[in-house]
Amino acid sequence: MTNVLLQVCVNGARDIAEHPWLVADPAVVAEDAARSVAAGAQAIHVHPKDAAGKDSLDGDDVARWLRAVRAACPDVPVGVTTGAWAEPDVEQRLAAIAGWTELPDFASVNWHEAGADAVAALLQGRGIGVEAGIWDPGGLEVWRVSPVRGDCLRVLVELPDEAAEVVRDHAEGLIAHVLLEEPGMPILLHGEEGSAWPAFDLAVELGHDTRIGLEDVLTLPDGMPASTNAAMVRVAVGRMQGHDVG
Template sequence: MTATSGADQVPVPERRMLLQACVNGARDAVGHPWLSADASVVADDAARAVAAGAHEVHVHPKDATGRDSLAADDVARWVRAVRSASPGVPVGVTTGAWAEPDVERRLAAIETWTELPDHASVNWHEAGADEVAALLLKRGVAVEAGLWDAAGFEVW
C-alpha cells in the first residue's frame, strides 16, 4: 500500500514502525525503586511491554550488585530470562562503555558470551565502537547503532 504526498501526489511507500522496549536502562538498580537487579523481574516487565505492543526488547544485564555487566554469566542469565518470558521476541543487550570502560576488556567479555543476544547496541561515540561491532557481527549478533549525538553519527 502506498500513500500520496504533496501537490504533485508523489507515491510514498508505506513505512513500518519497530517498537523496542528498553525495560531497565543503564542506571544502577539501587538508583530507582522500580529498577531491579533480578533478571526475572525485568523479564516480566519485558513481557508486559511485548503484550502492550513492543516488537523487541533491549535490556541492560546487571550483576548481583545491580550494576550493568558484560560478564558472560550475567548476559546469559538476563537473555535467558527475557526469552523465557517472551518467546520468539528478539532480545538485545548493551555494550556500553560504562559497563566496561577498557576496550580490550570489553571485547574479551563479549568474546566469552555463551548465550548470544539477537542484537547488541554499540555506541559510536565510545572508543572501540568499530571493534565491538566487528566482534558482535563475527559472533552472529546483529548490531544496533547507538548514535547519541552528531559526533557519534559522524564516526558511524
Template sequence: GRDSLAPEDVQRWLGAVRAAAPGVPVGVTTGAWAEPDVSRRLEAIGGWTELPDYASVNWHEDGADDVAVALGRRGIGVEAGIWDAAGLEAWRVSPVRGDCLRVLVELPAEAADVVRSHAEGLIAHVAREEPDLPILLHGEELSTWPALDLAAEFGLDTRIGLEDTLLLPDGSEAPSNAALVRAARARLPRP
C-alpha cells in the first residue's frame, strides 16, 4: 500500500502494467515520500532491472538534480514536477532542466478561485525558460477538477486518477479510477 523505489517492487509493478497495457509508456515516481534519503533513492534507481520509460522528479525536493542525472544515465526520461516557486527556481537554475521530456505543473489542494492564477504563473515561467517543453497540468484534491478544466482550456496535457482525487466532479466518492477517467473525458473536448 505504499510507494516504493525498491528494484523488486518496480520490476513487479512495471511488468504487470506492461502486460496489461502493451506499448503504453509507463512512468514511476521518485518522490521523497517513497524514499526520503537521497543516497538510498539513487541506490534504488541504480538497482532497477526493469526500467520505466520515464520518472517524475519533484524539483522542490532535495537531490532533484542528482536524481534526474541518475535517471538520464540509465536512459529513463525525466518529468520535472513543479508545484511552487521554490521548485520552479530550483528547476530554472538546474543544469539538466533542458533534458526533461516534460514539466508537470502540479497544483496542491487549493480553492478553485486561486487555481487559475497559480497555474498561469507557473506555466508562464516554465514556458519562458523552456518554450519547447510540453507541460502537463494537474491538481490534487480541491484543485483537481479546476486544473483539469484549465488544462483543456489552455490545450495542455492533463491526467486524472486516484492519486489526485477520490472524488468525482459532483463531490461524490469515485467508485474506481475508471470512473474518474470517464468523468474527465466527459469534461474534455473531443479531438
C-alpha cells in the first residue's frame, strides 16, 4: 500500500438521521471507528455532539466523545472540528476551546472562517496540532499571511461537491499554492459527495494523505450506500493497494 496517511472522518456535521451510524451516542460511533482502524485507518476525525446530535465545542461534550473514541481506539491519533457552525461567535468559540479538559491530538481550523488565526494559535498553545482547512482562494490567502501558517500539522485541501472531471485541476491548483508557501507541509486531500472518491484516488496517485468516511460521502465508489465507515475504509484500502499494483 502507498505510504500515505489514511484518516477516517466518522460523522461530520451531518444530521444524525442521514445514516444509521450517524448517532448522538459516542460509544456507537467509537465502535465504528475501531472497526475502521482495524480495516486500515491510521487516524480519526470526529465531530463531538451534544445530546441532540448537533456539533458541539463544549468541553463536556468534547471530553465525552474523545474518551469514548480513545477507549475503543487506543494509541490512534484523534482529531476534532472547530467549525464556526458549532459556535459562530469567535470569542465564545475561543472560550470553549480554552475550557477543554480532554485534549485532542489535532483539530481542524477552516481558514475561510472568522477568527482562524486566533483559534489556531490557541490550539497550538495548548499542544494541539492544527489541520489548516483550505477550501477556496480566500481561505488560502488568509492562511498564506497567517503568523501561525508554518506551525500547522498539515493542510487539508478540501474540495466541495463537484464533478469528477474538475477535481484534478481544482486540487492541483490549491496544492501548488500551498507548496509554494510551505514546501515541506504535509497535505491531506479530500472531497465531499461527488468529489469524495475522485479526490481520494487523486490523493493516492499524487502521494498525499487523504481521508474517507461518512462525513464526506455516504456511498461507495459504485454509488451503492456505504453500510459503515469501516466498510468504506476497506474499499479505500483496496483502492490504495490497487494503485500500488498499477
